[in-house]
Amino acid sequence: MDWNGAKVLVTGGAGQIGANLVERLVGMGAQITVADNLWRGKKSNLLKDGKPMINMETQFLELDLAERAACDMACAGQDIVIHLADVVAGINFVFGNQYFLFNKNALIDNNMIQAALDAGVEKYVFVGSACSYPADKQAVLNPPPFKEEDVYPALPESAYGWSKLMGEYLCELAAQSGKMETGVLRFHNVYGPRCEMSPEKSQVIPALIRKAIRHPKEDFVVWGSGVQRRAFVYVDDAVEGLIRVVERGMGKGAIQIGPDFSTSIREVAEQAVAASGREIEIVFDPTKPEGDMDRAADWTKAREILGWEPTVGVAEGIKRTYAWCEAELHRLDNQT
Template sequence: MRILVTGGAGFIGSHLCERLLDEGHDVICLDNFFTGNKRNIMHMMENRRFELIRHDVTQPILLEVERIFNLACPASPIHYQYNPVKTTKTSVMGAINMLGLAKRVRARILQASTSEVYGDPQVHPQPESYWGNVNTLGVRSCYDEGKRVAETLMMDYHRQNNVDVKIIRIFNTYGPKMAENDGRVVSNFILQALKGEDITVYGQGEQTRSFCFVSDLVEGMLRMMDRPGFTGPVNLGNPTETTILEFAKKIIALTGSRSRIVYKPLPADDPKQRQPDISLAKEMLGWEPTVAVDEGLRQTIEYFDSVLSAG
Protein backbone atom coordinates (compact mmCIF):
# COMPACT_ATOMS: atom_id res chain seq x y z
CA MET A 1 0.00 0.00 0.00
CA ARG A 2 0.88 3.68 -0.26
CA ILE A 3 0.81 4.97 3.31
CA LEU A 4 1.16 8.48 4.75
CA VAL A 5 2.66 8.93 8.22
CA THR A 6 2.34 12.48 9.58
CA GLY A 7 4.94 13.18 12.26
CA GLY A 8 6.94 10.39 10.64
CA ALA A 9 10.33 11.76 11.74
CA GLY A 10 9.31 11.70 15.39
CA PHE A 11 10.03 9.03 17.98
CA ILE A 12 7.00 6.80 17.37
CA GLY A 13 6.52 7.86 13.75
CA SER A 14 10.01 6.80 12.68
CA HIS A 15 9.60 3.36 14.25
CA LEU A 16 6.26 3.04 12.44
CA CYS A 17 7.85 4.04 9.11
CA GLU A 18 10.54 1.36 9.58
CA ARG A 19 7.95 -1.32 10.28
CA LEU A 20 5.81 -0.32 7.27
CA LEU A 21 8.86 -0.45 4.97
CA ASP A 22 9.77 -3.86 6.39
CA GLU A 23 6.28 -5.04 5.42
CA GLY A 24 6.78 -3.87 1.83
CA HIS A 25 4.65 -0.71 1.77
CA ASP A 26 5.43 2.61 0.08
CA VAL A 27 5.78 5.18 2.86
CA ILE A 28 5.40 8.96 2.70
CA CYS A 29 6.84 10.58 5.82
CA LEU A 30 5.44 14.08 6.42
CA ASP A 31 7.03 16.24 9.12
CA ASN A 32 7.79 19.92 9.80
CA PHE A 33 10.70 18.97 12.12
CA PHE A 34 9.49 21.01 15.08
CA THR A 35 10.10 17.97 17.30
CA GLY A 36 10.94 15.37 14.63
CA ASN A 37 14.59 14.65 13.87
CA LYS A 38 16.24 13.76 10.56
CA ARG A 39 18.58 11.46 12.49
CA ASN A 40 15.56 9.18 13.09
CA ILE A 41 14.91 8.64 9.38
CA MET A 42 18.27 9.14 7.61
CA HIS A 43 18.85 5.39 7.28
CA MET A 44 15.55 5.09 5.37
CA MET A 45 16.34 7.80 2.81
CA GLU A 46 18.12 5.34 0.49
CA ASN A 47 15.03 3.12 0.34
CA ARG A 48 13.20 3.75 -2.95
CA ARG A 49 9.86 3.08 -1.21
CA PHE A 50 10.44 5.89 1.31
CA GLU A 51 9.64 9.54 0.57
CA LEU A 52 10.09 12.55 2.86
CA ILE A 53 7.98 15.70 2.60
CA ARG A 54 8.70 18.71 4.80
CA HIS A 55 5.24 20.06 5.55
CA ASP A 56 3.09 21.39 8.39
CA VAL A 57 -0.23 19.57 8.83
CA THR A 58 -1.97 22.85 9.69
CA GLN A 59 -1.76 23.50 5.93
CA PRO A 60 -3.71 21.34 3.43
CA ILE A 61 -1.82 18.94 1.17
CA LEU A 62 -2.89 16.89 -1.86
CA LEU A 63 -1.58 13.33 -2.01
CA GLU A 64 -2.75 9.97 -3.33
CA VAL A 65 -2.59 7.46 -0.48
CA GLU A 66 -4.56 4.47 0.75
CA ARG A 67 -3.92 4.83 4.48
CA ILE A 68 -3.02 7.68 6.83
CA PHE A 69 -1.45 7.47 10.27
CA ASN A 70 -1.95 10.92 11.83
CA LEU A 71 0.76 11.26 14.50
CA ALA A 72 1.73 14.92 13.97
CA CYS A 73 1.75 16.87 17.24
CA PRO A 74 4.36 17.67 19.90
CA ALA A 75 3.70 15.14 22.65
CA SER A 76 5.83 16.16 25.64
CA PRO A 77 4.89 19.01 28.02
CA ILE A 78 8.11 20.96 27.30
CA HIS A 79 7.36 20.99 23.58
CA TYR A 80 3.59 21.38 23.53
CA GLN A 81 3.65 24.17 26.12
CA TYR A 82 6.36 26.06 24.17
CA ASN A 83 3.71 27.31 21.70
CA PRO A 84 0.32 26.22 23.06
CA VAL A 85 -1.71 27.93 20.32
CA LYS A 86 0.32 26.12 17.67
CA THR A 87 -0.17 22.84 19.56
CA THR A 88 -3.96 23.21 19.49
CA LYS A 89 -3.88 24.19 15.82
CA THR A 90 -1.74 21.15 15.00
CA SER A 91 -4.20 18.77 16.65
CA VAL A 92 -7.39 20.42 15.36
CA MET A 93 -6.46 21.83 11.94
CA GLY A 94 -4.15 18.90 11.32
CA ALA A 95 -7.03 16.49 11.93
CA ILE A 96 -9.32 18.53 9.65
CA ASN A 97 -6.75 18.54 6.84
CA MET A 98 -5.96 14.85 7.12
CA LEU A 99 -9.65 13.93 7.35
CA GLY A 100 -10.31 16.07 4.27
CA LEU A 101 -7.58 14.16 2.46
CA ALA A 102 -8.95 10.82 3.65
CA LYS A 103 -12.43 11.79 2.49
CA ARG A 104 -11.22 12.84 -0.98
CA VAL A 105 -9.10 9.76 -1.70
CA ARG A 106 -11.18 7.30 0.36
CA ALA A 107 -8.25 6.44 2.62
CA ARG A 108 -8.50 4.76 6.01
CA ILE A 109 -7.14 7.09 8.71
CA LEU A 110 -5.81 6.32 12.18
CA GLN A 111 -5.69 9.11 14.76
CA ALA A 112 -2.96 8.90 17.39
CA SER A 113 -4.82 10.19 20.43
CA THR A 114 -3.52 10.05 23.97
CA SER A 115 -4.18 8.92 27.53
CA GLU A 116 -4.15 12.65 28.33
CA VAL A 117 -7.80 12.78 27.17
CA TYR A 118 -8.55 11.19 30.56
CA GLY A 119 -6.94 14.15 32.37
CA ASP A 120 -6.28 13.52 36.07
CA PRO A 121 -8.49 10.42 36.20
CA GLN A 122 -10.99 9.64 38.94
CA VAL A 123 -11.44 6.12 37.53
CA HIS A 124 -8.53 3.68 37.77
CA PRO A 125 -7.41 1.99 35.59
CA GLN A 126 -8.87 3.98 32.70
CA PRO A 127 -11.28 2.21 30.30
CA GLU A 128 -12.25 3.75 26.96
CA SER A 129 -15.75 4.39 28.30
CA TYR A 130 -14.39 6.91 30.85
CA TRP A 131 -14.98 10.50 29.72
CA GLY A 132 -12.13 11.96 31.74
CA ASN A 133 -11.41 14.70 34.24
CA VAL A 134 -9.69 17.40 32.20
CA ASN A 135 -8.90 21.00 33.09
CA THR A 136 -9.90 23.03 30.01
CA LEU A 137 -8.03 26.13 31.23
CA GLY A 138 -4.68 24.75 32.41
CA VAL A 139 -1.19 24.80 30.91
CA ARG A 140 -1.65 21.24 29.56
CA SER A 141 -5.03 22.00 28.00
CA CYS A 142 -3.62 22.84 24.57
CA TYR A 143 -2.60 19.21 24.20
CA ASP A 144 -5.38 17.50 26.16
CA GLU A 145 -8.24 19.45 24.57
CA GLY A 146 -6.64 19.47 21.12
CA LYS A 147 -6.53 15.68 21.14
CA ARG A 148 -10.10 15.47 22.46
CA VAL A 149 -11.34 17.69 19.62
CA ALA A 150 -9.37 15.59 17.12
CA GLU A 151 -11.25 12.51 18.37
CA THR A 152 -14.53 14.42 17.97
CA LEU A 153 -13.65 15.36 14.40
CA MET A 154 -12.76 11.76 13.58
CA MET A 155 -16.14 10.50 14.74
CA ASP A 156 -18.07 13.33 13.06
CA TYR A 157 -16.33 12.74 9.72
CA HIS A 158 -17.10 9.04 10.17
CA ARG A 159 -20.79 9.63 10.90
CA GLN A 160 -21.34 12.51 8.46
CA ASN A 161 -19.05 11.55 5.56
CA ASN A 162 -18.54 7.80 6.10
CA VAL A 163 -14.75 8.24 6.44
CA ASP A 164 -13.09 5.03 7.64
CA VAL A 165 -11.50 6.14 10.93
CA LYS A 166 -9.53 4.47 13.71
CA ILE A 167 -8.76 6.06 17.11
CA ILE A 168 -6.04 4.83 19.47
CA ARG A 169 -5.21 6.32 22.86
CA ILE A 170 -1.48 6.03 23.47
CA PHE A 171 -0.18 5.69 27.03
CA ASN A 172 3.43 6.37 28.07
CA THR A 173 5.73 4.90 25.43
CA TYR A 174 9.52 4.67 25.49
CA GLY A 175 12.42 3.24 23.51
CA PRO A 176 15.34 4.14 21.25
CA LYS A 177 15.05 7.41 19.28
CA MET A 178 13.27 9.28 22.07
CA ALA A 179 14.29 12.94 22.02
CA GLU A 180 16.90 13.83 24.63
CA ASN A 181 15.30 17.19 25.41
CA ASP A 182 11.63 16.26 25.64
CA GLY A 183 11.42 16.34 29.44
CA ARG A 184 9.77 12.93 29.67
CA VAL A 185 10.42 10.77 32.68
CA VAL A 186 12.21 7.92 30.84
CA SER A 187 14.64 10.11 28.87
CA ASN A 188 15.17 12.46 31.83
CA PHE A 189 15.98 9.68 34.29
CA ILE A 190 18.23 7.73 31.90
CA LEU A 191 20.24 10.78 30.82
CA GLN A 192 20.61 12.00 34.40
CA ALA A 193 21.75 8.54 35.50
CA LEU A 194 24.24 8.12 32.63
CA LYS A 195 25.72 11.56 33.36
CA GLY A 196 25.88 10.88 37.11
CA GLU A 197 23.58 13.84 37.78
CA ASP A 198 20.87 14.05 40.44
CA ILE A 199 17.66 12.34 39.31
CA THR A 200 14.73 14.74 39.58
CA VAL A 201 11.52 13.31 41.05
CA TYR A 202 8.48 15.57 41.34
CA GLY A 203 6.41 15.48 44.52
CA GLN A 204 7.27 12.40 46.58
CA GLY A 205 7.38 10.17 43.50
CA GLU A 206 4.14 8.46 44.52
CA GLN A 207 2.37 9.25 41.23
CA THR A 208 2.10 6.19 39.01
CA ARG A 209 2.77 5.58 35.33
CA SER A 210 2.84 2.53 33.05
CA PHE A 211 5.46 2.28 30.31
CA CYS A 212 5.02 0.54 26.95
CA PHE A 213 7.97 -0.27 24.67
CA VAL A 214 7.70 1.32 21.25
CA SER A 215 7.74 -1.93 19.24
CA ASP A 216 4.71 -3.16 21.20
CA LEU A 217 2.90 0.09 20.49
CA VAL A 218 3.63 -0.08 16.74
CA GLU A 219 2.29 -3.63 16.66
CA GLY A 220 -0.93 -2.42 18.29
CA MET A 221 -1.23 0.46 15.82
CA LEU A 222 -0.91 -1.87 12.83
CA ARG A 223 -3.42 -4.33 14.25
CA MET A 224 -5.89 -1.48 14.79
CA MET A 225 -5.38 -0.13 11.27
CA ASP A 226 -5.99 -3.61 9.82
CA ARG A 227 -9.08 -4.35 11.96
CA PRO A 228 -12.25 -3.90 9.87
CA GLY A 229 -15.47 -2.52 11.35
CA PHE A 230 -13.92 -1.16 14.58
CA THR A 231 -13.38 2.58 14.99
CA GLY A 232 -12.27 2.55 18.61
CA PRO A 233 -11.18 4.38 20.61
CA VAL A 234 -8.88 1.74 22.03
CA ASN A 235 -6.21 2.05 24.72
CA LEU A 236 -2.68 1.02 23.75
CA GLY A 237 -0.27 0.87 26.65
CA ASN A 238 1.31 -1.36 29.26
CA PRO A 239 -1.01 -2.09 32.21
CA THR A 240 1.94 -2.79 34.55
CA GLU A 241 1.84 0.17 36.93
CA THR A 242 4.84 1.57 38.82
CA THR A 243 5.47 4.62 40.96
CA ILE A 244 7.87 7.23 39.64
CA LEU A 245 10.15 6.70 42.64
CA GLU A 246 10.35 2.93 41.98
CA PHE A 247 11.07 3.68 38.33
CA ALA A 248 13.92 6.06 39.22
CA LYS A 249 15.49 3.40 41.46
CA LYS A 250 15.18 0.80 38.68
CA ILE A 251 17.04 3.04 36.21
CA ILE A 252 19.80 3.75 38.74
CA ALA A 253 20.22 -0.02 39.19
CA LEU A 254 20.20 -0.80 35.44
CA THR A 255 22.74 1.93 34.62
CA GLY A 256 24.94 1.27 37.63
CA SER A 257 24.79 4.99 38.31
CA ARG A 258 25.72 6.77 41.54
CA SER A 259 23.07 9.43 40.97
CA ARG A 260 21.09 10.67 43.96
CA ILE A 261 17.32 11.21 43.87
CA VAL A 262 16.19 14.77 44.57
CA TYR A 263 12.61 15.96 45.02
CA LYS A 264 10.93 19.01 43.47
CA PRO A 265 7.34 20.36 43.57
CA LEU A 266 4.74 18.73 41.33
CA PRO A 267 3.94 20.55 38.05
CA ALA A 268 0.40 21.87 37.51
CA ASP A 269 -2.24 19.29 36.50
CA ASP A 270 0.26 16.42 36.69
CA PRO A 271 -1.90 13.24 36.77
CA LYS A 272 -1.58 11.24 39.98
CA GLN A 273 -2.35 7.93 38.28
CA ARG A 274 -2.02 6.62 34.76
CA GLN A 275 -2.75 3.01 33.88
CA PRO A 276 -4.60 1.67 30.84
CA ASP A 277 -7.37 -0.88 30.91
CA ILE A 278 -6.44 -2.86 27.79
CA SER A 279 -9.33 -5.35 27.91
CA LEU A 280 -10.74 -3.94 24.67
CA ALA A 281 -7.38 -4.18 22.86
CA LYS A 282 -7.08 -7.82 23.95
CA GLU A 283 -10.62 -8.60 22.80
CA MET A 284 -10.72 -6.70 19.49
CA LEU A 285 -7.06 -6.79 18.40
CA GLY A 286 -5.61 -9.78 20.23
CA TRP A 287 -2.97 -7.34 21.46
CA GLU A 288 -1.02 -6.89 24.65
CA PRO A 289 2.57 -5.81 25.37
CA THR A 290 5.26 -8.49 25.19
CA VAL A 291 8.50 -6.59 25.94
CA ALA A 292 9.37 -6.62 29.65
CA VAL A 293 10.19 -3.21 31.16
CA ASP A 294 13.74 -4.25 32.13
CA GLU A 295 14.51 -5.43 28.57
CA GLY A 296 12.99 -2.31 27.02
CA LEU A 297 14.95 -0.09 29.39
CA ARG A 298 18.22 -1.88 28.54
CA GLN A 299 17.71 -1.13 24.85
CA THR A 300 16.77 2.48 25.61
CA ILE A 301 19.78 2.96 27.91
CA GLU A 302 22.08 1.57 25.18
CA TYR A 303 20.59 4.06 22.72
CA PHE A 304 21.10 7.08 24.97
CA ASP A 305 24.58 5.87 25.89
CA SER A 306 25.46 5.83 22.18
CA VAL A 307 23.98 9.31 21.70
CA LEU A 308 26.09 10.68 24.56
CA SER A 309 29.20 8.92 23.24
CA ALA A 310 28.65 10.46 19.80
CA GLY A 311 28.73 13.85 21.46
Protein backbone atom coordinates in the same frame (compact mmCIF):
# COMPACT_ATOMS: atom_id res chain seq x y z
CA MET B 1 -4.31 -7.62 5.04
CA ASP B 2 -1.46 -7.56 2.55
CA TRP B 3 0.75 -4.54 3.24
CA ASN B 4 3.00 -5.26 0.28
CA GLY B 5 2.72 -2.33 -2.12
CA ALA B 6 0.25 -0.39 0.04
CA LYS B 7 0.78 3.36 -0.15
CA VAL B 8 1.00 4.58 3.44
CA LEU B 9 1.51 8.11 4.71
CA VAL B 10 2.96 8.35 8.22
CA THR B 11 2.67 11.87 9.63
CA GLY B 12 5.22 12.56 12.34
CA GLY B 13 7.14 9.70 10.78
CA ALA B 14 10.54 11.01 11.87
CA GLY B 15 9.53 10.90 15.53
CA GLN B 16 9.91 8.09 18.01
CA ILE B 17 6.74 6.14 17.26
CA GLY B 18 6.65 7.11 13.60
CA ALA B 19 10.19 6.04 12.75
CA ASN B 20 9.78 2.68 14.46
CA LEU B 21 6.51 2.22 12.56
CA VAL B 22 8.23 3.12 9.30
CA GLU B 23 10.88 0.49 9.95
CA ARG B 24 8.18 -2.12 10.52
CA LEU B 25 6.11 -1.16 7.48
CA VAL B 26 9.11 -1.01 5.14
CA GLY B 27 9.93 -4.55 6.24
CA MET B 28 6.39 -5.57 5.24
CA GLY B 29 6.77 -4.13 1.76
CA ALA B 30 4.65 -1.00 2.12
CA GLN B 31 5.41 2.11 0.08
CA ILE B 32 5.97 4.73 2.76
CA THR B 33 5.76 8.50 2.64
CA VAL B 34 6.81 10.42 5.75
CA ALA B 35 5.56 13.94 6.51
CA ASP B 36 7.30 15.71 9.38
CA ASN B 37 8.30 19.29 10.18
CA LEU B 38 11.24 18.05 12.31
CA TRP B 39 10.16 20.00 15.39
CA ARG B 40 10.77 16.89 17.49
CA GLY B 41 11.44 14.35 14.76
CA LYS B 42 14.87 13.84 13.28
CA LYS B 43 16.00 12.59 9.90
CA SER B 44 18.54 10.41 11.72
CA ASN B 45 15.61 8.43 13.17
CA LEU B 46 14.89 7.19 9.65
CA LEU B 47 18.26 5.47 9.45
CA LYS B 48 18.76 1.78 10.11
CA ASP B 49 22.33 0.53 10.39
CA GLY B 50 23.41 3.91 9.04
CA LYS B 51 21.30 3.70 5.86
CA PRO B 52 18.00 5.49 5.09
CA MET B 53 14.94 3.26 5.41
CA ILE B 54 13.17 5.27 2.70
CA ASN B 55 14.27 7.43 -0.22
CA MET B 56 14.80 10.74 1.56
CA GLU B 57 14.55 12.68 -1.72
CA THR B 58 11.15 11.35 -2.82
CA GLN B 59 9.52 9.75 0.22
CA PHE B 60 10.29 12.32 2.92
CA LEU B 61 8.26 15.54 2.99
CA GLU B 62 9.35 18.29 5.37
CA LEU B 63 6.00 20.01 5.86
CA ASP B 64 4.05 22.04 8.39
CA LEU B 65 0.75 20.16 8.55
CA ALA B 66 -0.94 23.15 10.18
CA GLU B 67 -1.09 24.42 6.58
CA ARG B 68 -3.84 22.91 4.45
CA ALA B 69 -1.81 22.86 1.23
CA ALA B 70 0.86 20.79 2.96
CA CYS B 71 -1.75 18.23 4.01
CA ASP B 72 -3.12 18.02 0.47
CA MET B 73 0.39 17.38 -0.83
CA ALA B 74 1.03 14.66 1.74
CA CYS B 75 -2.28 12.83 1.25
CA ALA B 76 -2.26 12.76 -2.55
CA GLY B 77 -2.26 9.20 -3.87
CA GLN B 78 -2.21 7.52 -0.45
CA ASP B 79 -4.21 4.40 0.44
CA ILE B 80 -3.70 4.66 4.20
CA VAL B 81 -2.88 7.58 6.49
CA ILE B 82 -1.48 6.95 9.96
CA HIS B 83 -1.64 10.32 11.64
CA LEU B 84 0.89 10.60 14.47
CA ALA B 85 1.92 14.24 14.04
CA ASP B 86 1.10 16.59 16.89
CA VAL B 87 2.70 19.16 19.16
CA VAL B 88 3.70 17.71 22.52
CA ALA B 89 6.72 17.67 24.79
CA GLY B 90 7.45 17.37 28.47
CA ILE B 91 5.12 18.54 31.21
CA ASN B 92 6.74 21.98 31.51
CA PHE B 93 6.14 22.74 27.83
CA VAL B 94 2.62 21.30 27.81
CA PHE B 95 1.39 23.46 30.68
CA GLY B 96 3.42 26.50 29.67
CA ASN B 97 2.11 26.72 26.09
CA GLN B 98 -1.51 25.64 26.31
CA TYR B 99 -3.06 28.00 23.75
CA PHE B 100 -0.29 27.41 21.20
CA LEU B 101 -0.45 23.67 21.65
CA PHE B 102 -4.24 23.35 21.39
CA ASN B 103 -4.49 25.70 18.43
CA LYS B 104 -1.66 24.04 16.50
CA ASN B 105 -2.98 20.52 17.08
CA ALA B 106 -6.51 21.58 16.09
CA LEU B 107 -5.20 23.04 12.84
CA ILE B 108 -3.13 19.94 12.08
CA ASP B 109 -5.94 17.49 12.81
CA ASN B 110 -8.65 19.42 10.94
CA ASN B 111 -6.48 19.98 7.89
CA MET B 112 -5.21 16.41 7.78
CA ILE B 113 -8.57 14.67 7.97
CA GLN B 114 -10.17 16.96 5.41
CA ALA B 115 -7.24 16.50 3.06
CA ALA B 116 -7.51 12.73 3.48
CA LEU B 117 -11.24 12.83 2.70
CA ASP B 118 -10.68 15.00 -0.37
CA ALA B 119 -7.85 12.73 -1.59
CA GLY B 120 -10.01 9.60 -1.35
CA VAL B 121 -7.86 7.93 1.31
CA GLU B 122 -9.42 4.56 2.22
CA LYS B 123 -8.20 4.14 5.81
CA TYR B 124 -7.27 6.85 8.31
CA VAL B 125 -5.77 6.15 11.73
CA PHE B 126 -5.65 8.78 14.46
CA VAL B 127 -3.59 8.43 17.62
CA GLY B 128 -5.12 9.91 20.76
CA SER B 129 -3.75 10.13 24.28
CA ALA B 130 -4.53 8.96 27.79
CA CYS B 131 -4.12 12.65 28.72
CA SER B 132 -7.69 13.03 27.45
CA TYR B 133 -9.17 11.29 30.49
CA PRO B 134 -10.87 13.60 33.02
CA ALA B 135 -8.53 15.24 35.51
CA ASP B 136 -10.55 14.10 38.52
CA LYS B 137 -10.20 10.45 37.51
CA GLN B 138 -6.41 10.84 37.40
CA ALA B 139 -6.08 12.91 40.57
CA VAL B 140 -5.85 9.98 42.99
CA LEU B 141 -3.49 7.04 43.35
CA ASN B 142 -4.58 3.59 42.24
CA PRO B 143 -7.78 4.41 40.36
CA PRO B 144 -9.36 1.44 38.56
CA PRO B 145 -7.85 0.90 35.10
CA PHE B 146 -9.65 3.21 32.70
CA LYS B 147 -12.10 1.94 30.12
CA GLU B 148 -12.46 3.74 26.82
CA GLU B 149 -15.85 5.19 27.76
CA ASP B 150 -14.41 6.75 30.94
CA VAL B 151 -13.13 9.65 28.83
CA TYR B 152 -16.63 11.18 29.10
CA PRO B 153 -17.95 13.43 30.65
CA ALA B 154 -14.88 15.18 29.30
CA LEU B 155 -12.63 17.32 31.49
CA PRO B 156 -8.94 16.77 30.62
CA GLU B 157 -6.36 18.53 32.76
CA SER B 158 -4.43 19.99 29.84
CA ALA B 159 -5.05 21.65 26.49
CA TYR B 160 -3.06 18.76 25.00
CA GLY B 161 -5.60 16.27 26.36
CA TRP B 162 -8.44 18.36 24.96
CA SER B 163 -6.78 18.61 21.54
CA LYS B 164 -6.35 14.86 21.28
CA LEU B 165 -9.95 14.23 22.34
CA MET B 166 -11.18 16.62 19.66
CA GLY B 167 -9.06 14.70 17.15
CA GLU B 168 -10.85 11.50 18.13
CA TYR B 169 -14.20 13.19 17.66
CA LEU B 170 -13.19 14.41 14.21
CA CYS B 171 -12.54 10.80 13.24
CA GLU B 172 -16.00 9.77 14.44
CA LEU B 173 -17.60 12.49 12.32
CA ALA B 174 -15.49 11.66 9.26
CA ALA B 175 -16.45 8.00 9.52
CA GLN B 176 -20.12 8.98 9.60
CA SER B 177 -19.70 10.53 6.16
CA GLY B 178 -19.26 7.01 4.79
CA LYS B 179 -16.35 8.14 2.63
CA MET B 180 -13.48 6.77 4.71
CA GLU B 181 -12.79 4.15 7.36
CA THR B 182 -11.27 5.53 10.54
CA GLY B 183 -9.46 3.87 13.43
CA VAL B 184 -8.52 5.45 16.75
CA LEU B 185 -5.88 4.28 19.20
CA ARG B 186 -5.57 6.00 22.58
CA PHE B 187 -1.97 5.60 23.69
CA HIS B 188 -0.71 5.68 27.25
CA ASN B 189 2.89 6.83 27.84
CA VAL B 190 5.00 5.49 24.98
CA TYR B 191 8.79 5.28 25.35
CA GLY B 192 11.69 3.54 23.68
CA PRO B 193 14.47 4.00 21.10
CA ARG B 194 14.42 7.02 18.78
CA CYS B 195 13.03 9.13 21.63
CA GLU B 196 13.51 12.88 22.08
CA MET B 197 16.11 13.54 24.79
CA SER B 198 16.53 17.32 24.82
CA PRO B 199 15.85 19.15 28.11
CA GLU B 200 13.26 21.33 26.35
CA LYS B 201 11.17 18.63 24.67
CA SER B 202 11.86 15.27 26.33
CA GLN B 203 9.30 13.32 28.34
CA VAL B 204 9.98 11.58 31.61
CA ILE B 205 11.79 8.33 30.71
CA PRO B 206 14.21 9.77 28.13
CA ALA B 207 14.76 12.80 30.35
CA LEU B 208 15.79 10.63 33.31
CA ILE B 209 17.91 8.38 31.13
CA ARG B 210 19.72 11.43 29.71
CA LYS B 211 20.38 12.69 33.24
CA ALA B 212 21.77 9.29 34.26
CA ILE B 213 24.06 9.17 31.24
CA ARG B 214 25.24 12.77 31.71
CA HIS B 215 25.68 12.53 35.49
CA PRO B 216 27.54 14.16 37.23
CA LYS B 217 27.70 16.89 34.57
CA GLU B 218 23.92 17.00 34.82
CA ASP B 219 22.19 16.60 38.18
CA PHE B 220 19.86 13.63 38.50
CA VAL B 221 16.79 15.61 39.57
CA VAL B 222 13.30 14.11 39.28
CA TRP B 223 10.43 16.54 38.87
CA GLY B 224 7.81 16.21 41.60
CA SER B 225 7.64 13.76 44.46
CA GLY B 226 8.16 10.63 42.39
CA VAL B 227 4.90 9.23 43.74
CA GLN B 228 2.98 10.03 40.54
CA ARG B 229 2.42 7.03 38.29
CA ARG B 230 1.94 6.26 34.59
CA ALA B 231 1.12 3.26 32.40
CA PHE B 232 4.22 2.96 30.20
CA VAL B 233 4.11 1.33 26.77
CA TYR B 234 7.28 0.23 24.99
CA VAL B 235 7.39 1.59 21.45
CA ASP B 236 7.40 -1.84 19.79
CA ASP B 237 4.09 -2.63 21.50
CA ALA B 238 2.69 0.71 20.33
CA VAL B 239 3.75 -0.06 16.75
CA GLU B 240 2.09 -3.46 16.96
CA GLY B 241 -1.13 -1.72 17.97
CA LEU B 242 -0.91 0.57 14.93
CA ILE B 243 -0.45 -2.35 12.56
CA ARG B 244 -3.35 -4.24 14.09
CA VAL B 245 -5.79 -1.33 14.15
CA VAL B 246 -5.46 -1.02 10.36
CA GLU B 247 -5.95 -4.76 9.96
CA ARG B 248 -8.71 -5.38 12.53
CA GLY B 249 -9.80 -2.22 14.31
CA MET B 250 -11.24 0.18 11.75
CA GLY B 251 -14.64 1.55 12.70
CA LYS B 252 -14.44 0.14 16.24
CA GLY B 253 -14.15 3.44 18.12
CA ALA B 254 -11.28 4.41 20.39
CA ILE B 255 -9.09 1.53 21.58
CA GLN B 256 -6.61 1.99 24.43
CA ILE B 257 -3.04 0.79 24.12
CA GLY B 258 -1.37 0.44 27.52
CA PRO B 259 -0.92 -1.93 30.48
CA ASP B 260 -3.48 -2.36 33.25
CA PHE B 261 -0.98 -1.30 35.91
CA SER B 262 1.02 1.86 36.48
CA THR B 263 4.63 2.47 37.46
CA SER B 264 5.76 5.28 39.76
CA ILE B 265 8.19 7.89 38.52
CA ARG B 266 10.39 6.93 41.49
CA GLU B 267 10.58 3.38 40.11
CA VAL B 268 11.41 4.75 36.66
CA ALA B 269 14.23 6.81 38.14
CA GLU B 270 15.57 3.77 39.99
CA GLN B 271 15.46 1.69 36.79
CA ALA B 272 17.33 4.40 34.87
CA VAL B 273 20.03 4.45 37.55
CA ALA B 274 20.18 0.63 37.53
CA ALA B 275 20.61 0.64 33.74
CA SER B 276 23.58 3.02 34.14
CA GLY B 277 25.38 0.57 36.42
CA ARG B 278 26.58 3.48 38.57
CA GLU B 279 25.77 4.89 41.97
CA ILE B 280 23.72 8.03 41.40
CA GLU B 281 21.84 9.93 44.07
CA ILE B 282 18.21 10.50 43.09
CA VAL B 283 16.99 13.98 44.06
CA PHE B 284 13.28 14.88 43.97
CA ASP B 285 12.11 18.44 43.40
CA PRO B 286 8.53 18.79 44.72
CA THR B 287 8.38 22.40 43.52
CA LYS B 288 8.18 21.15 39.91
CA PRO B 289 4.85 20.09 38.35
CA GLU B 290 3.85 16.43 38.53
CA GLY B 291 0.89 16.38 36.15
CA ASP B 292 -1.80 13.76 36.64
CA MET B 293 -1.33 11.50 39.65
CA ASP B 294 -2.11 8.04 38.24
CA ARG B 295 -3.68 6.17 35.35
CA ALA B 296 -3.65 2.73 33.76
CA ALA B 297 -5.52 1.02 30.92
CA ASP B 298 -8.19 -1.64 30.91
CA TRP B 299 -6.98 -3.14 27.63
CA THR B 300 -9.84 -5.61 27.23
CA LYS B 301 -10.97 -3.94 24.01
CA ALA B 302 -7.46 -4.10 22.53
CA ARG B 303 -7.26 -7.79 23.39
CA GLU B 304 -10.69 -8.68 22.03
CA ILE B 305 -10.61 -6.63 18.83
CA LEU B 306 -6.92 -6.43 17.96
CA GLY B 307 -5.53 -9.50 19.70
CA TRP B 308 -3.04 -7.06 21.27
CA GLU B 309 -1.20 -7.33 24.57
CA PRO B 310 1.80 -5.57 26.11
CA THR B 311 4.92 -7.70 25.77
CA VAL B 312 7.86 -5.60 27.05
CA GLY B 313 8.04 -4.78 30.77
CA VAL B 314 9.28 -1.47 32.09
CA ALA B 315 12.61 -2.77 33.44
CA GLU B 316 13.52 -4.43 30.14
CA GLY B 317 12.18 -1.50 28.12
CA ILE B 318 14.28 1.01 30.06
CA LYS B 319 17.40 -1.14 29.57
CA ARG B 320 16.83 -1.14 25.80
CA THR B 321 16.06 2.57 25.75
CA TYR B 322 19.12 3.39 27.86
CA ALA B 323 21.37 1.50 25.44
CA TRP B 324 19.94 3.39 22.47
CA CYS B 325 20.15 6.77 24.23
CA GLU B 326 23.75 6.17 25.30
CA ALA B 327 24.79 5.30 21.74
CA GLU B 328 22.87 8.27 20.32
CA LEU B 329 24.37 10.78 22.76
CA HIS B 330 27.83 9.37 22.00
CA ARG B 331 27.15 9.84 18.28
CA LEU B 332 26.00 13.43 18.82
CA ASP B 333 28.99 14.21 21.03
CA ASN B 334 31.34 12.98 18.31
CA GLN B 335 29.72 15.35 15.80
CA THR B 336 30.58 18.42 17.89
